[in-house]
Amino acid sequence: MKGIWIRVLLVFLLVSGLGLMPLLIGSAAGAGGNLKAGFIYVGPIGDYGWSHAHNAARLIVEETFPWLETVYVESVPEAEVGTYIDRLIQQEKVDVVFTTSFGFMDGTLAAAQRYPEKIFAHCSGFKRAPNMATYMADFYQVYYLNGLMAGALTKSGKVGYVGAFPIPEVKRHINAFTIGVREVNPTAEVHVRWIFEWYNPAAAKEAAEALIKDGADVFAFTEDSPTVVQVAAQNGLPSFGHYSPMFDFAPDYVVSGQIVHWEKFYLDFLAKVYAGMYNTTNLQDVDYWGLLREGAVEAGAKPGMLINPKFEGALKDKKVRICIGIHLPDSTCIGVWIEISVYELVMLRLEQMKDFEMVFDPFTGPIYDRKGNLVIQPGARATYDELLTMEWAVEGVVGPWPGEP
Amino acid sequence: MRLFTIEKRPSPSGGLVLLTSVLAILAALVVAGIFFWAWGASPLHAYRLILQGALGSKLGLAETVRRAIPLLLCGVGLTLAFRALFWNIGAEGQLLLGAVAATWVALFSGLEGPWLIPAMLALGFLAGAIWALIPALLKARLGINDVITTLMMNYIAMYLVLYLIHGPWKGPQMRGFAYTDFFPKAAWLPLVPGTRIHWLTLILGVLAALGAYILLTKTKRGFEIRVIGENPEAARFAGMSYTRTILLVMALSGGLAGLAGVGEVAGVHHILRQPEQISLGYGYTAIIVAWLAQRNPLAVILTALLLGALMAGGDVIKASLGLPFQLVNMFNGLILAFLISAELLMRYKVSFRPRRKGWAGRPG
Numbered sequence: 149m150k151g152i153w154i155r156v157l158l159v160f161l162l163v164s165g166l167g168l169m170p171l172l173i174g175s176a177a178g179a180g181g182n183l184k185a186g187f188i189y190v191g192p193i194g195d196y197g198w199s200h201a202h203n204a205a206r207l208i209v210e211e212t213f214p215w216l217e218t219v220y221v222e223s224v225p226e227a228e229v230g231t232y233i234d235r236l237i238q239q240e241k242v243d244v245v246f247t248t249s250f251g252f253m254d255g256t257l258a259a260a261q262r263y264p265e266k267i268f269a270h271c272s273g274f275k276r277a278p279n280m281a282t283y284m285a286d287f288y289q290v291y292y293l294n295g296l297m298a299g300a301l302t303k304s305g306k307v308g309y310v311g312a313f314p315i316p317e318v319k320r321h322i323n324a325f326t327i328g329v330r331e332v333n334p335t336a337e338v339h340v341r342w343i344f345e346w347y348n349p350a351a352a353k354e355a356a357e358a359l360i361k362d363g364a365d366v367f368a369f370t371e372d373s374p375t376v377v378q379v380a381a382q383n384g385l386p387s388f389g390h391y392s393p394m395f396d397f398a399p400d401y402v403v404s405g406q407i408v409h410w411e412k413f414y415l416d417f418l419a420k421v422y423a424g425m426y427n428t429t430n431l432q433d434v435d436y437w438g439l440l441r442e443g444a445v446e447a448g449a450k451p452g453m454l455i456n457p458k459f460e461g462a463l464k465d466k467k468v469r470i471c472i473g474i475h476l477p478d479s480t481c482i483g484v485w486i487e488i489s490v491y492e493l494v495m496l497r498l499e500q501m502k503d504f505e506m507v508f509d510p511f512t513g514p515i516y517d518r519k520g521n522l523v524i525q526p527g528a529r530a531t532y533d534e535l536l537t538m539e540w541a542v543e544g545v546v547g548p549w550p551g552e553p
Numbered sequence: 554m555r556l557f558t559i560e561k562r563p564s565p566s567g568g569l570v571l572l573t574s575v576l577a578i579l580a581a582l583v584v585a586g587i588f589f590w591a592w593g594a595s596p597l598h599a600y601r602l603i604l605q606g607a608l609g610s611k612l613g614l615a616e617t618v619r620r621a622i623p624l625l626l627c628g629v630g631l632t633l634a635f636r637a638l639f640w641n642i643g644a645e646g647q648l649l650l651g652a653v654a655a656t657w658v659a660l661f662s663g664l665e666g667p668w669l670i671p672a673m674l675a676l677g678f679l680a681g682a683i684w685a686l687i688p689a690l691l692k693a694r695l696g697i698n699d700v701i702t703t704l705m706m707n708y709i710a711m712y713l714v715l716y717l718i719h720g721p722w723k724g725p726q727m728r729g730f731a732y733t734d735f736f737p738k739a740a741w742l743p744l745v746p747g748t749r750i751h752w753l754t755l756i757l758g759v760l761a762a763l764g765a766y767i768l769l770t771k772t773k774r775g776f777e778i779r780v781i782g783e784n785p786e787a788a789r790f791a792g793m794s795y796t797r798t799i800l801l802v803m804a805l806s807g808g809l810a811g812l813a814g815v816g817e818v819a820g821v822h823h824i825l826r827q828p829e830q831i832s833l834g835y836g837y838t839a840i841i842v843a844w845l846a847q848r849n850p851l852a853v854i855l856t857a858l859l860l861g862a863l864m865a866g867g868d869v870i871k872a873s874l875g876l877p878f879q880l881v882n883m884f885n886g887l888i889l890a891f892l893i894s895a896e897l898l899m900r901y902k903v904s905f906r907p908r909r910k911g912w913a914g915r916p917g
């Protein structure tokens with residue numbers, strides 16, 4: 149039994165001896181007058197989803213700003229964010245820390261209080277401090293545009309949706325998507341399956357296959373891998389990419405999708421920090437909320453390709469009658485009816501949402517949830533808080549909906 | 554004609570243990586170094602940062618100790634179960650049950666103030682113990698395979714946590730995200746100032762190691778545990794109760810894992826969140842901790858620290874070197890694989906023909 153003691157003691161001696169050695173060799177970091185930013189990701193950067201997109205933006209800002217140096221940490225467990233912030237600040241000497249998951253919120257806030265002389269920005273949360281801002285890019289408008297296309301393309305009247313978690317963000321996306329689907333195809337249904345993980349290709353595959361068995365013939369999803377696109381393509385069915393450009397995974401089947409441009413935020417924020425406009429005292433009310441208008445998100449199969457040319461014909465052939473104005477539930481229109489193709493409708497809505505005044509928003513009342521309650525009053529728009537806390541399911545959503553009011 | 558023979562070595566000497574362990578670690582470093590080098594990082598630079606990050610700074614040392622706490626509590630319990638040859642692979646689930654019980658006390662029991670933490674610890678122990686007693690009873694009464702049942706109970710525990718945070722326990726303050734609300738401050742374990750070490754659970758872990766050592770070596774019950782583990786037939790002839798012993802070790806094993814769960818939610822998270830975020834595989838890593846300690850509860854104190862250091866060192870690979878996180882797992886895995894493989898060389902000796910004395914220079 150004494151063997152184990154010697155063995156462990158030895159490991160510790162070896163390790164602590166070598167541990168002191170570096171003091172002689174010196175530190176690796178050395179930024180002079182420049183800015184150093186640390187990025188903390190919740191997932192692996194190879195996920196081709198959320199973390200991948202943040203990392204792609206990091207590379208763009210590092211390339212753009214000669215005075216900027218960046219470091220990143222991937223696959224950080226939620227409760228460990230404080231430890232990694234300590235490491236980034238104490239050992240890597242970063243000036244600005246970005247944390248990119250809701251679960252990092254309180255760890256980031258605690259660190260902001262621990263290091264009042266450093267700047268923090270937390271993605272997707274709602275707690276701020278004088279030295280901690282928040283930011284988010286949201287896809288609901290893009291999902292609505294994708295929904296318009298999906299409604300035109302489905303033949304079975306069933307659209308499949310693989311969701312990660314039944315949380316307001318994903319529910320908001322499914323609702324906006326369904327509103328789009330029903331606008332061009334009033335009897336179509338969106339069938340939802342949850343996988344309860346952000347990144348689980350095996351579960352996503354299973355969910356997509358189950359939806360195919362249920363008769364779904366067009367697919368959208370919120371999950372951090374291209375699995376749903378691949379499964380749909382193997383079955384010859386069209387789908388919409390999520391988060392990163394997924395055109396290349398199935399060039400014949402990816403209709404459009406949601407693409408994020410986090411660099412819009414990082415470029416703006418870091419430039420303002422560098423210029424001294426943002427400092428450790430004035431971030432209490434800095435909350436970036438990026439939509440189509442801000443260029444933070446884009447609809448497309450890949451950047452610059454709003455609609456895959458293979459599907460343009462089908463979208464131009466499908467005509468819809470829409471109400472420009474307020475569309476009341478009894479099908480009367482305060483305004484004018486026009487008949488246009490879905491292709492034109494997508495272009496129209498995109499321009500309306502990109503407009504500085506944002507003259508259109510998918511969450512404009514009257515909107516009923518699937519239990520028949522009026523959730524957005526006629527003519528009203530969902531407020532920022534209503535969007536962020538959305539729990540209801542809109543008419544047309546089929547499937548389990550945990551937390552449904 | 555055989556070129557060499559393999560013989561069992563009755564009791565490995567200190568010098569031999571020293572030699573094989575050094576060689577094992579060096580060999581692991583060399584192999585891991587190839588991967589670091591292939592990724593464009595100088596292996597020596599990497600090792601320097603890793604060691605400094607795990608043990609060469611106050612931050613690193615504190616992180617090493619904090620990671621060691623759940624490993625210590627789970628690992629001590631596992632040594633007891635393993636001594637009785639009960640293969641408890643379920644420390645992960647038992648830990649989660651402790652976390653669930655502590656969350657209930659903190660948020661829903663109505664208790665307040667100084668009673669909260671003692672109640673969380675007591676109920677956490679109880680919940681882990683009950684979770685562990687289920688497979689213990691299944692094995693003792695029906696002979697159902699313990700590896701399978703304890704492992705599967707982990708998944709049930711994971712889904713229980715998921716159900717709670719997505720369902721009845723979802724916190725109104727969390728804007729629909731799947732977390733409970735935060736525990737009241739009175740339910741937060743105190744920390745060593747300037748670190749994230751929740752010292753109360755650390756002390757409990759050390760006491761558990763001492764207690765388990767005394768139980769195993771100084772008491773009649775401990776004697777029974779060892780006999781049942783080494784020779785169940787003999788134990789039965791001697792009139793020792795298999796069921797009673799198995800229930801005892803599993804209640805302790807599960808209870809200690811439950812305490813680890815209390816420590817994680819009350820000392821680190823202050824919230825119930827997704828199961829794989831609550832336990833970073835501590836229940837599974839503790840199996841290696843117990844095994845490296847050669848099932849000696851006192852040695853678990855050191856092996857838990859060793860594994861804690863490896864986990865803290867892994868942080869550095871990600872934070873300072875910017876290497877893929879998979880390299881962390883590979884690095885840790887290589888060191889453990891080499892150390893455990895080296896055991897074979899301690900227990901057996903290889904003699905080349907013509908036969909001569911042991912190659913460590915001692916009489917075979």
